[in-house]
Amino acid sequence: xxxxxxxxxxxxxxxxxxxxxxxxxxxxxxxxxxxxxxxxxxxxxxxxxxxxxxxxxxxxxxxxxxxxxxxxxxxxxxxxxxxxxxxxxxxxxxxxxxxxxxxxxxxxxxxxxxxxxxxxxxxxxxxxxxxxxxxxxxxxxxxxxxxxxxxxxxxxxxxxxxxxxxxxxxxxxxxxxxxxxxxxxxxxxxxxxxxxxxxxxxxxxxxxxxxxxxxxxxxxxxxxxxxxxxxxxxxxxxxxxxxxxxxxxxxxxxxxxxxxxxxxxxxxxxxxxxxxxxxxxxxxxxxxxxxxxxxxxxxxxxxxxxxxxxxxxxxxxxxxxxxxxxxxxxxxxxxxxxxxxxxxxxxxxxxxxxxxxxxxxxxxxxxxxxxxxxxxxxxxxxxxxxxxxxxxxxxxxxxxxxxxxxxxxxxxxxxxxxxxx
Numbered sequence: 214x215x216x217x218x219x220x221x222x223x224x225x226x227x228x229x230x231x232x233x234x235x236x237x238x239x240x241x242x243x244x245x246x247x248x249x250x251x252x253x254x255x256x257x258x259x260x261x262x263x264x265x266x267x268x269x270x271x272x273x274x275x276x277x278x279x280x281x282x283x284x285x286x287x288x289x290x291x292x293x294x295x296x297x298x299x300x301x302x303x304x305x306x307x308x309x310x311x312x313x314x315x316x317x318x319x320x321x322x323x324x325x326x327x328x329x330x331x332x333x334x335x336x337x338x339x340x341x342x343x344x345x346x347x348x349x350x351x352x353x354x355x356x357x358x359x360x361x362x363x364x365x366x367x368x369x370x371x372x373x374x375x376x377x378x379x380x381x382x383x384x385x386x387x388x389x390x391x392x393x394x395x396x397x398x399x400x401x402x403x404x405x406x407x408x409x410x411x412x413x414x415x416x417x418x419x420x421x422x423x424x425x426x427x428x429x430x431x432x433x434x435x436x437x438x439x440x441x442x443x444x445x446x447x448x449x450x451x452x453x454x455x456x457x458x459x460x461x462x463x464x465x466x467x468x469x470x471x472x473x474x475x476x477x478x479x480x481x482x483x484x485x486x487x488x489x490x491x492x493x494x495x496x497x498x499x500x501x502x503x504x505x506x507x508x509x510x511x512x513x514x515x516x517x518x519x520x521x522x523x524x525x526x527x528x529x530x531x532x533x534x535x536x537x538x539x540x541x542x543x544x545x546x547x548x549x550x551x552x553x554x555x556x557x558x559x560x561x562x563x564x565x566x567x568x569x570x571x572x573x574x575x576x577x578x579x580x581x582x583x584x585x586x587x588x589x590x591x592x593x594x595x596x597x598x599x600x601x602x603x604x605x606x607x608x609x610x611x612x613x614x615x616x617x618x619x620x621x622x623x624x625x626x627x628x629x630x631x632x633x634x
Contacts, residue, residue, distance in 0.1 A: 245548025261583025541606030
């Protein structure tokens, strides 16, 4: 085995004689390194951009959220809620009941989301991240449901041209579970809201959000003791441990989702984009493997005398195959090491010095491209490249063994050619 590996290393490097086959092998190695470095840097940049997007758009989401596996709502369970509150890292359980409604004001009609919140909402991540919100919990949750106070998003307030002075009365309509009717009042259930505040959010999804007491939404939708979700207030570093305990505690009809998984549409978009990047740059890696294929074929043609000598000293057909397979893997492994090393070095330089910038803010200066390198990505790239190189080297290795140990028909044809010559 050591002899075979030594021969493969000599074929791959050929340090003594700088032949054109050696230059072709170096070209194959460096093309593999370049494609690997580009792929690793692009994937690392995507990791960084994903982290930035999560920090910008997911900071007002709960660290962990309990939602139903099927359907939109689940029944309130005080015993389960008490058990969740007793977990070591859970600080509070925030009850939510959301529904889409039709909002009307001064002839303007807008489809919006009515978010019913419990008094514990003031401890949630969403309340902490909403800007310019002034919520008096005692007044907000003590009002009668028919004249419930409401806090609207700033963009919605501008769109309906209202001011948060508690004198603006909004009308909301929710469809009844009855047959069709010509009368609007018979077809919809109506409720009144007094706008008492406004907030600014970074999430585009919440541009048309209205915060109201949860009791108002229960009466409007006739969903007493029903909840859309439970948001858990806990430290970020306790997320994994708490999620494991919750999975053992929750009934089969409920599931727990993390902050990054709560926006399923964006997660699918990121997955498709990531898959597309892997596919496109995998084609570049395939081109490097094509270089390897032709290099091995030319190497076999140059080493025909060596193959005959190896066969004469007792080297088996499988060992000759292994020599060329190891040669291809050696060249590919060199390219992988060079490429990943270059990608790691450039990534560290970008993280430290910010060589490339996204944009420049007036008071903060330039913002560098985010780069986040994961060991799992590097291992995946290296493993995929080596497997592709192994598959590429199989056919040339098989041909090398056939040249070293030709069949009887091939020997007869070759002798006949020599006789005619």
